[in-house]
Amino acid sequence: MERPRSARHAVTSRTIEQHAVRLVLEHGFDAVTVDMICEASGISQRTFFNHFPTKIDAIVGAVGPRVDEAAVRRFLASDSDDILGDVLELVAHLAPGTSDDPALAAARWQLIGRTPALLQLEMDRMISVQRELVEILVLRLARHTAPGETAEQTRAQADLLSYLVAGIVRFSIEGGGPGREPGPLDLDRTREVLGQLLPKLRSEPTRG
Amino acid sequence: MERPRSARHAVTSRTIEQHAVRLVLEHGFDAVTVDMICEASGISQRTFFNHFPTKIDAIVGAVGPRVDEAAVRRFLASDSDDILGDVLELVAHLAPGTSDDPALAAARWQLIGRTPALLQLEMDRMISVQRELVEILVLRLARHTAPGETAEQTRAQADLLSYLVAGIVRFSIEGGGPGREPGPLDLDRTREVLGQLLPKLRSEPTRG
DNA sequence: CACTCAAACTGCAGTTACTGTACGAACAAT
């Protein structure tokens, strides 16, 4: 309470987040209104929206997933020909929301897997990561250019690959197949299924 | 006006759709309110929501993309080892919204590519297609099972593959790389980029 | 033709998410 001013904002945000997650875990996403969260947090509705642009943001967390700097450096430095494997390694370091409260993060994963609207949002946020990813992939793919390949072609490949990776991430988040529980990225499981699937796709596309 | 009653609903729906698309093309998604569409269509707001559950639905169309029955039969009958190529062929037959008005469909593609919220929705709808796709892929992949592979593993592979395909579709819709215009699926372009990318990923994942 | 029923449509009041504006309280630096 007698904290420095700059910290009070963060404290209030955390309070809101915690009550939001708790309420949604208890009553479900649709049954929880912003007013309920405000009352529980002891703030006005206007304050709520000063902290979070939308109700969803308060529940899932204000900051989206980020790629780990060190992982990027490792990825770019790798000599391996197994680009896909390296990409998986890179993507495995995505963290959902603010990771400074493990209990909150765990609760969020539950909610994300349970509520389509939230999974939705998490995927939206992946898109911003995806844009970063494209830039990184361009650098890596450029080391494998075919003769006569233009920079634009390389970029298109990186773009496509980033979409493929997004698909893999989603598969991973939704639990790696039907009947599985959603949760943070399960890299081993994903690699396993991918390792089974890829050989079946090995043959050249018709236009090679 | 003196149409049979059963047809009037459809007529009204079409009227709403056309005005909605036109207005959004003119003013942009956010600048168009439901009230504006209602006034242009000469109906009440309540009627609007009797026809379409959300504003977005009126703009993008009530029915989502569907897979073509004949294409599915062809896909399942194919002897080719090029599963991915066959999947692309299958997916190319996805049609957005009601296809009975080509001008409307074309306008919709413009909007979808231009407006993130709409692309979003179109992707959501792909998910229902994706569920169908998984069932189809299971049948096809089952013909390539590795020794000792369980049905559950095959299903997981089909699941993963469907996510990869969703990524490819999205790449395709967004124009096949940066700086391209969004539009209906450009299969040739996609195949080209995919053909360039795949050889670079050829090596085995670490767990093979 | 008269009667009935249901589909299409309307008006209205209400809820929920979210925004703009203006204002007050607290605290830090001058």
Add this chain to the structure above:
DNA sequence: ATTGTTCGTACAGTAACTGCAGTTTGAGTG
């Protein structure tokens, strides 16, 4: 003390959407 910034509040408004009650109109039945 004053000034300024930050955090929060109060209030009024918009836009999407829902529920309910009611009217019109076309279609089927006797």
